Amino acid sequence: MKINRIIILFCFFLICLLVQGRTQELPSNQECKHCHSNPNLKKVLPDGRVISEYVDFDIFYKSIHKKQACVYCHIDATNFPCKNLQKVNCQRCHYKGNLAGAPDLIKYKEYGESVHGRATALGDVKAPMCQDCHGSHYIFDKADTLSRTNKEHIPQTCGTCHLNIYDIYRISVHGEALRSKHILAAPSCADCHGEHNIKEHTDPKSKVFLTQVSVTCAKCHANMELIKKYDIPVEPVETYKESFHGVAIKFGAKTVANCTSCHESHAIFKSDDPRSSIYIDNIPRTCGKCHPGASENFAKGKIHINPAKKEAGIIYYVSQFFKYLTLSVMLALIIYIILDLRKKLIVKRKGEE
């Protein structure tokens, strides 16, 4: 019996030791900090790129994940030195019904159908995953100015990969308004392209597909509140819809101009800016993209005109003249028909008598 007890006790200690041993294997944040708070800590990737492995723990401890341990995300960082770690998978915590209390409104489905998500699924290592846009160690609420998904920071975030476009957007009227003037109503990349659901511009579901462009631009350029606040010309959207271009687009024509055909998609400038595609000297070239041989006469006269408004000048007066001419012709003919029928009735009655 005694021997049995000893064996049981021995086993108990053994188990305790094992359990203790396992918990000791998982390094604490403090342990990670030993190496990763060194700004010079770098790693050479198999393809030759050198990336920093430095983590600014001061910022990390302010981020939304400040209470999480490094190993909660870097689950394979169990040994020292931690080599060849896998990319972090956010879905380990952020899934519907998770017990950790992590927000579960994650848009994996939208992302999965997006141009980025599909590229990732096809194994494109350059395509962005969650952490490429949201950040890895320094994730903040998007209202926080430190966040990579804060509206003012989105252009830089997208620009990490789309550098050429960022370069143009940065100096455009939208980029200047958002980044220099801090006008949050000005569009960042996401306002036109979407966030998780970004599609190629050739995809009919894309917010920047050629038939959708005018709808996307109209979100702001036909929004009365914004128009009044920032003195945006109101007519463009309405007059475009009434123009040949607008009508043709509405009925599904694919070879007509939308907003960006003339105004450019990223290099949008005010009309009095010589860099603008709609600057008076540039108009023949811009129109000429679709109308070969467009002369400088294309620039003589306003483009977005509403014949029913006085601002249209002579076109307004011609239009008004014809409007009343049409109405009076109609009225005169209706009176004529009534009088003629009345007379015929009288003649017929007389004949019957």
Next chain:
Amino acid sequence: MEEKIMIERFTRSQRVQHFLLLVSFIILIVTGLALKFHDSWFGKLVITLEGGVIARGIFHRFAAVLLIFVAFYHFFYIIFTRYGHDEFLLVLPKFKDFKAAFQSVKFTLGLSAEHAEIDKYAPPDKFQYWAVVAGSFLMIITGLVLWYQTQAMLVLPKWAIDITRVVHSYQGVIIAVVILLWHLYIVHLNPKRFPMSRIWIDGKVSLEELKVEHPLEYERKYQGVADENK
């Protein structure tokens, strides 16, 4: 019942011209109004039936070519045929037309019991003819400018094109209104002719009707014949 004596009022050539004009006008008006009222159910229906807005343009231009063809046909008909030339002289407006028109108005209003003295073409006929001539001319010119916009803009500024578009658009509506309310009323809805005058098919009118509606022409051509028959 007495056999009605029928007189050929319009020759076959004239009826062919009228038919071609009618076909082109209907296509032009339907496709044109569809574009002008593209937001209405009518516009949506027509443009969808035609197979899109690009196809609509092709229909419209096809009919426009037909109209231009008829215009030239008519022009040569007036210049180079004896009958066509005589008819043209008859349809030219004259001073007595104003008197006749005034008389018609008095008659219609019941101020006078006498019919106006009218030859082959009554003032409204003449007015409609010249309205069609002027209207078609204007529509063809403005239409060609819009059709060959880039070339036209080698000469015309953008604002002139905008005016052209407004004129073409409204002029089209006016022509549609005149045809619907005036011409179609006269030939279809007029109680005497309802549901339709057959003159556009066979070109014939009864001698009785001619006597009432075109007394001068009747006197000029058929008075003698009628007297002899008595």
